[in-house]
Structure formats: C-alpha cells, structure tokens
Amino acid sequence: MRYLKLLLTYMKVNLKSLAIYDLDFYFAIAGMIIQNVLNILALRFIFNIVPQIKGYSFEQLLLTYALASLSFAIFKCFFINALNISDYLHQGTFDAILVKPVNPLFQLVNARVDEDSWGDLLVALILLIIVDIQLQQPWYITLMFMFIALFTSLIFLGLAILGNVVSLLSNGIADLAETTFDFFEMSKYPLAIYAQALKIVLTFVLPLGWVASIPQEKIAQKHEWFWLAIIPAVCVLFFLLVYQVWRLFLAKYQSTGS
Amino acid sequence: MKYRLTLTKMGLKKGLASKYALIFWLFSALISFAVQYFLWQAVLVGRPLAEFRQTISYLVLMQLLTTVFPKVSYDLNDKVRTGDIALDLLKPFSVEEQLFWEGVGYAVAKFALIGIVEFIIYLWLLNFQVSLLTILFIIVTAALAYVLYFELELILGTFSFYTYSIWGISTFKEAVLLILAGNIFPANFYPVVLKAIASYLPFEYSFGAVGLLAQAPTWQLFGQVITIQLLYILLFYYLSRLLLKHSITVTVIQGG
Numbered sequence: 001m002r003y004l005k006l007l008l009t010y011m012k013v014n015l016k017s018l019a020i021y022d023l024d025f026y027f028a029i030a031g032m033i034i035q036n037v038l039n040i041l042a043l044r045f046i047f048n049i050v051p052q053i054k055g056y057s058f059e060q061l062l063l064t065y066a067l068a069s070l071s072f073a074i075f076k077c078f079f080i081n082a083l084n085i086s087d088y089l090h091q092g093t094f095d096a097i098l099v100k101p102v103n104p105l106f107q108l109v110n111a112r113v114d115e116d117s118w119g120d121l122l123v124a125l126i127l128l129i130i131v132d133i134q135l136q137q138p139w140y141i142t143l144m145f146m147f148i149a150l151f152t153s154l155i156f157l158g159l160a161i162l163g164n165v166v167s168l169l170s171n172g173i174a175d176l177a178e179t180t181f182d183f184f185e186m187s188k189y190p191l192a193i194y195a196q197a198l199k200i201v202l203t204f205v206l207p208l209g210w211v212a213s214i215p216q217e218k219i220a221q222k223h224e225w226f227w228l229a230i231i232p233a234v235c236v237l238f239f240l241l242v243y244q245v246w247r248l249f250l251a252k253y254q255s256t257g258s
Numbered sequence: 259m260k261y262r263l264t265l266t267k268m269g270l271k272k273g274l275a276s277k278y279a280l281i282f283w284l285f286s287a288l289i290s291f292a293v294q295y296f297l298w299q300a301v302l303v304g305r306p307l308a309e310f311r312q313t314i315s316y317l318v319l320m321q322l323l324t325t326v327f328p329k330v331s332y333d334l335n336d337k338v339r340t341g342d343i344a345l346d347l348l349k350p351f352s353v354e355e356q357l358f359w360e361g362v363g364y365a366v367a368k369f370a371l372i373g374i375v376e377f378i379i380y381l382w383l384l385n386f387q388v389s390l391l392t393i394l395f396i397i398v399t400a401a402l403a404y405v406l407y408f409e410l411e412l413i414l415g416t417f418s419f420y421t422y423s424i425w426g427i428s429t430f431k432e433a434v435l436l437i438l439a440g441n442i443f444p445a446n447f448y449p450v451v452l453k454a455i456a457s458y459l460p461f462e463y464s465f466g467a468v469g470l471l472a473q474a475p476t477w478q479l480f481g482q483v484i485t486i487q488l489l490y491i492l493l494f495y496y497l498s499r500l501l502l503k504h505s506i507t508v509t510v511i512q513g514g
Contacts, residue, residue: 028426035433042436042443046301049447053300166282176282182289189293193300198292 003106010110025115032119036069040127054192061190063131063220067145067152067212068187069124074153075160075180076117079109082160086167086175095255105161105246137220144219144228151232152211158242159183159206168249187211207238261351265359272360273367284372287321291379313444315383316469320441322376323400323465326369327407328361331431334415335424344511354412354502361408392475399468399480402487407464409494412502419505440466446473460490 043065047058085108088094097107132142163177191199191213202209210231218227273280294317302310337343346353381388414431418424436442438461445466448456456462467483
C-alpha cells in the first residue's frame with residue numbers, strides 16, 4: 001500500500017515534468033511516430049525484394065515487429081530510468097537513494113518516465129490491431145497480446161538492470177544498459193532468421209525470443225492457450241533472477257564517498 | 259592552428275578517458291551487426307554470395323560512419339542547459355570551432371577504439387579485396403560527409419536555445435535519416451521515387467553516398483558526390499552561423 005501511494009506520487013511529479021519542455025515534447029512524439037512508420041516502410045521495401053523471409057509474410061513479420069514495439073514502448077514509458085543508473089553513480093546521487101527507507105530499484109525506476117514514448121506506445125497499439133485484423137485473428141488474440149506485452153516489458157527491464165550491474169562494479173565508468181536498445185532490435189525479428197546457437201541463447205540466456213517471436217508462434221499461429229500462463233511466468237522468473245543478481249552486486253557496491 | 263590542435267587533443271583525451279564506455283559501444287555495434295547479418299542472410303537467400311557481402315559490407319560502413327560522426331546537437335544542448343555556453347562565448351574563438359575541433363579529437367578516439375574493428379569487419383566481408391583507390395574515395399567522401407553532418411547537427415543544436423531540450427528534435431532527425439540517409443537500409447534497394455528524392459537532399463551525402471561509392475568506385479560518381487557534398491557544406495556553413503548568431507542573442511544565463 002505504501003509503495004502504491006509512492007507510485008502515485010511519482011506519477012504526479014512525472015506528469016508535471018511534462019510542462020518543462022512542451023515544444024520538444026511534441027517534436028519527440030511526432031518524431032517517434034514518424035520513426036515507427038518509416039521502420040515499417042523499410043520492412044516493406046525488403047518485401048519488394050523477396051515475397052517471404054524464412055516462411056514469414058510481410059504481415060506476419062509486421063506482427064513480430066508490433067509485439068516487440070509494444071513491449072519496448074511499455075518499458076520505455078514506465079521503466080526507462082533503469083537505463084540511467086550509471087548517471088546516478090557518476091554524479092554521486094546514488095548514495096542518497098540508498099539511505100532512503102524505500103527499495104532503491106523502485107526509486108530509480110520511478111524517478112523518471114519517458115513521456116515521449118507515448119507516441120511509440122500509440123503506434124505499436126494501432127499497428128497490432130491493424131495487423132491482427134489483416135491476419136484475420138479474432139479480437140481476443142489482440143487482447144492476449146496486450147496482456148502478454150505487460151509482462152514481456154519486464155524482459156527489457158531485466159536486461160537494463162543486468163547492464164547496470166556493470167555500472168555498479170565500475171562505479172558508473174562502464175555501462176551496458178544502453179545495449180537494451182540493441183536487444184530490442186534483435187527482438188523485432190522472428191527467431192527463425194537467427195543461427196541455431198543464437199536461437200538457443202535468445203530463448204534460454206537472454207530471453208528475447210519470448211518478447212515477440214514465441215508469443216506469435218504459440219498464440220497467433222498455433223493457438224496453444226497455456227502459453228498465456230507460461231510466457232508471463234518466464235518473464236517474471238527472468239526478472240526475479242536478475243533482481244537477485246542486482247541485490248547481490250548492490251550489497252558489494254562501494255561508494256566513492258565525498 | 260595551435261589552438262585547433264589543442265582542442266583536438268582535448269577531444270581525443272575525452273574519448274580515451276571514457277574508453278570503457280566506448281568499448282561497450284563496440285559491443286552494442288556488434289549486436290547490431292549480428293541482427294543485420296542474419297536478417298540480410300535470410301532476405302538474400304538463394305542469391306549470389308557477392309550480393310549479400312556487398313549489402314552487409316555497406317551496412318557495416320554505415321555503422322562505422324554513425325559511430326564516428328559527431329553528436330554536436332547534444333553537446334550544444336548540454337552547454338545551453340548547464341549555462342556553460344556563457345563561458346564558451348567568452349573564449350577568443352567561436353563556439354562552433356570549439357565544437358568542431360573537439361569533435362574531431364573525439365572522433366579519432368572513437369575510430370581508434372571502435373571504428374577500427376568495424377573497418378576490419380568491413381574489409382573481411384569483402385575478402386580484403388578493396389583497391390587503394392576505393393579506400394581513398396571512401397576517406398575523402400567520409401571526411402566531407404563528417405563536415406556536412408557536423409553542420410546539420412549544429413543547425414539542429416540551435417533549437418536548444420529555444421526549447422532547452424534537444425531530445426525530441428533529435429528523434430525527428432533520426433526519423434528523417436532513417437529513410438533519407440541510407441544508413442539503416444541500403445540505398446540501392448529503395449524504390450525509384452524515393453531514390454530520386456534522396457539523391458537531391460543533403461542527408462544521403464552524409465551517409466549513403468559514401469557506401470554507394472564504395473560499391474561502385476568510379477571517378478565520375480566520386481566527382482558528383484564530392485561536388486554535391488561541397489555545395490551543401492557551403493550552404494549549411496552559412497545557414498548554421500546565421501542561426502547560431504541569432505540564437506545566441508536570445509540566451510539568458512542565470513548567473514553562476
């Protein structure tokens with residue numbers, strides 16, 4: 001209950017922060033929408049060269065793209081500050097977070113939201129609905145995908161936190177969190193395009209296959225509903241594992257003082 | 259000349275000081291390379307291996323340029339937000355010169371730590387069979403592309419004098435570059451209309467034109483590319499100075 005109250009307070013403060021850079025905010029929203037549209041256009045250009053990629057049609061590949069984008073947009077909207085932990089370490093403000101009687105990761109994640117990413121979220125949602133209609137999927141599959149995306153965004157959060165473990169070790173000098181953006185690029189395509197070894201890594205080590213490729217195959221193509229429980233469970237499990245690693249390294253963190 | 263060299267050294271030291279960050283940037287570039295590699299392998303399946311190698315080497319070259327090219331708009335934005343611009347304006351040389359020469363030093367550091375690996379991958383993809391003339395063409399056009407991109411970034415950076423944040427406008431720029439510069443998607447796969455539009459705009463001459471020249475290195479194309487690059491550099495040079503001159507007059511620094 002206390003954390004819920006805190007979350008609401010954080011949200012209020014974050015919403016107020018929108019007013020600071022109002023003009024730039026609109027530019028960002030428009031830019032992100034255009035970026036998404038152009039990404040789709042680029043995908044279309046690829047299908048001008050070939051009719052199918054590893055058995056995937058344009059619409060099917062677009063569905064993978066939409067699922068990954070929706071998941072990443074949720075991550076960006078709510079968890080983006082997980083990418084900035086090295087900045088806190090750099091500036092020496094991390095210690096202030098540690099002395100407060102609230103979970104440090106909760107504070108870090110909620111200290112800032114990426115208001116610009118609402119454009120991404122909107123495009124991903126619209127795209128998902130359009131592609132599902134084009135693929136003649138029943139409406140409840142679209143809802144299932146939205147439900148799953150809430151959990152798959154935890155995979156990106158987990159990867160960002162893993163990247164920050166390097167920051168903890170190096171006192172903010174090195175930072176791998178930004179590679180979350182590259183991992184998103186990886187998740188935008190079906191596992192089928194990757195080499196066998198990489199497929200195994202993307203399923204069992206860095207679970208990016210669970211973001212879009214596996215949900216698409218198991219739910220949209222095979223209609224195996226029990227994956228609706230397995231996919232969220234895998235996402236939560238991965239996040240909890242990463243959280244334990246984070247706690248382990250946090251306990252070993254040594255402040256630079258000052 | 260001496261102060262330019264000093265600024266370049268400063269940029270170089272700044273880059274080497276954050277070498278760990280740059281090495282992780284390399285890690286990021288390698289992930290991106292892996293995605294492009296497997297995607298294009300799947301797209302060009304059944305086609306001649308040479309076509310795949312040409313396409314992926316083009317994308318690696320674009321990645322190399324993206325790595326090395328300056329992010330001046332963010333630097334200028336930081337200076338405006340923190341108020342450091344006031345100190346820079348007091349120095350006996352212009353803000354744009356400071357940014358340019360520091361940026362050159364930083365780019366050298368980035369090339370030494372990341373770019374060189376990307377360049378080796380580029381050569382490896384082409385079986386190390388790249389003529390010296392092609393490398394010369396790439397170096398000259400990439401240097402001019404760097405200057406052109408710097409001018410574009412500088413123009414973009416002037417927005418921060420009015421909006422105090424550059425993130426949104428930069429996102430806008432990324433969107434434009436995505437389709438018109440040919441740095442994410444190989445320009446020779448564009449539909450005819452888009453190819454024609456892109457060939458008139460400056461963005462392609464910051465990225466895609468270098469890659470296209472590397473694929474078809476003829477003196478005629480080289481002459482055409484550098485002429486257009488020089489014209490755009492000249493145009494944007496005056497435009498950016500004009501905008502910067504005007505923007506500086508609206509800046510208010512809250513003491514310090």
